[in-house]
Amino acid sequence: MTSSRAEAAYQRAVAAFKNPTLDLLHGRYAPFVVSVLTIMFSAERPTVPISDAHIEVGNFVDELRSAGYDRDDRTLPNGSGRDICRYWARVGWLVPQIQDGVELYRLSAQAVGALDIAGRAGGGRAKVSRSRVRTLLESVEQLTQSAETDPAKRLARLREERDALSVEIAQIEGNDGSFDPIDDDQLLEDTENVLHLSRELPADFVRVAESINAMQRDVIAELRRDERPAGEVLREYLHRGEHVMDATPEGRAFSGALKLIGDPEHIDHLTEQLQSLLGLPFARLMSAEQRGELRAIAKRVEQGVQEVLNAQRRASHVITTQVRTHDPIRDREVDELLRSVMSGLQAWVPESKASDRVTPLRSFPTAKIRHLRQTLSDPRPPKVPAPLHDFADQAEFADADTRAWGGPNYQELEAYVAGLDGERYDLGTAFAGIANEDTRRPADLLGLLEIAHRSGLIDSDEVSVVEALRPDGTSRRFAFGAVTARTLKAEPNE
Incomplete structure (x- = not known):
């Protein structure tokens, strides 16, 4: 039994380390990857043009090499900035996308999670605090209340809460509206807990968007297999296209959260609350990095919600369009064309350089007709054939002269x-x-x-x-x- 438990635990650990998140942190160049991605991407810059990313990563490598960080051991990857970014996209740390005709990179959910883990580990703030324990207790209390099915117990708990609020209101009114404020250290501790919770949100939003995109790819792939009647395919996929947010566990969880943060008024209220916190005296105890993170919480939430909604609209549009314009023969032709293009790229990329360019095909080729007859009534050729030459004197025969048997x-x-x-x-x-x-x-x-x-x-x-x-x-x-x-x-x- 012990051997079986050990084997199961080991297999779970092996599977966990195959995840791109732990692969990023466990890799040989993990400090370089974390530092570059942290600098390139931020709340104010969630996406980076691919051409700019290649240049920035190349400059980052050159600066570190010139500073001597790659002299004794291989702490920096080989290759240009383009090669490094392509590798990161291939292993799932960067996600290429096209927006308004511009090719962009954005962080994957695994990369966001890895950067969050690295940030918490390097910040030295992983500690048991009153704020975190209170958050845990309040979450458990809220879960208990939500799971309660006895009306009498629920009413008793609500009355206790009401009595506690009434006592607090009476105390403040008895003191002429004055009360003892919470000390700055406790407020700073609560702020750190808020920042800790906010760091989880970007990865959650990206994970929801990626789950929707994965569902979209599955739908299109199943549709192109053309294994079921067209009517059945139309009914099912149109329904899934209209209810794409309910098709994945992450999407259903996000739908519940969207009720709390989806309203623009809630985002505005959250922004006002964060600004007011930054204006309080205890904010001077915060570092510049903490103040920047606190200020960016509302923007991160807004960007995450917008990214998920964009993924939902894009998936609904793609699925609906694919179903309405589904043509199995044309889809197979497109698949064959894409496969030929990919095979051509795989043969060209290893031999190409960063400065090489491919001339795009701006129009399809047309047939070139050098001469076209203007009339069809004259069967005669345009030119008189050349006279035949007499080569009788040059004729050679294997056995005997057979010309006497001719015409x-x-x-x-x-x-x-x-x-x-x-x-x-x-x-x-x-x-x-x-x-x-x-x-x-x-x-x-x-x-x-x-x-x-x-x-x-x-x-x-x-x-x-x-x-x-x-x-x-x-x-x-x-x-x-x-x-x-x-x-x-x-x-x-x-």
Whole structure:
């Protein structure tokens, strides 16, 4: 049993140290991280432009190195200010965001908690005090009253409170309105307790905003999976978009707190109370840092409330817009495009320098048409094709010359027809009168028929029989309707 308890405790401790808050405080460069984040971010400056943050962190590193803090041991991280900030964003200490077109860094909830822990540990104020014990007792008393279900006991407690208030009022009235004021040390102790409680608020506000953003990402991711009918998805996600504040435990807790501090009049009243406290004599016992923290409480509360409300409106808008414009095919295309962009960035960033810039794509590329036909009725090409070249003398054959098995010898046939006597000739007789056996092949008979058709045919009912010689020495006889053609001077075929 002891081994099991020890193992469980160890596993809880290991899980706790994986939290970015303890990781920040337990890291090798924790003093550097805490000091830089404390200087860069404040109640008056909750966000910092990314470009300014890179420059400020780089200057901070250079100043510490020049002062000799990095000579003996590695107390400062390597790299430029941009590299350091990118690492902090990757491990969850800084959160990049875009506001009014400007890229900004803000502290994450874990970073705010780590800075609060470091501030309390370095301030030397972690002590048991009357103010803190009274706060604890009052909280327990309030919890007991809220959990009470017996009307008689609740009425008895309310009457006791009323009687105690009546006794105090009578004492002040009996002393002509005068009473013993609380000493300055006790007031200073109460102020320290107020500051202690106020340091918890920024991390709580950021944690609520981050929970809303995480819920928004979960909703969008589940919607893009497109695993359910569109009607069911629309009904559920529109409802969640309208009630986003009630979707997380942090959001529900903040809704209850918002009833106390959400009204601008309450913030104004809190500001007036803090200003009046700073004007009292005991405020001179406070350090300048304490007075600044006390003065900034109202502003921190107002900024935290505004950040949560902005996250709520942004999540509602994003979810509602995504549901109304949901297109699974387009979403997949966008996902593929983003993945290709991220892969390109991962390949480019390790090889890039701080001065490198990427030219943005301001418009999509268009097709460049070099020539467009203006009319579609003319099928002729815009230019006459170049004449063919005769490469007969350069022809090479593997075994034997096969050109004799080719088409008609038009040039020899046209010259032969042009030399015939008379105005007409019989095709069969003319073919039989060709002296060159190489021009009396079956293919040449077809070529002579084509030439006769060009010059004009004369109908005849007779039958002509001719004998053609093939390149291998064999002969073939052809019978066809007699063809009589006019003898015309034919142009040589190009």
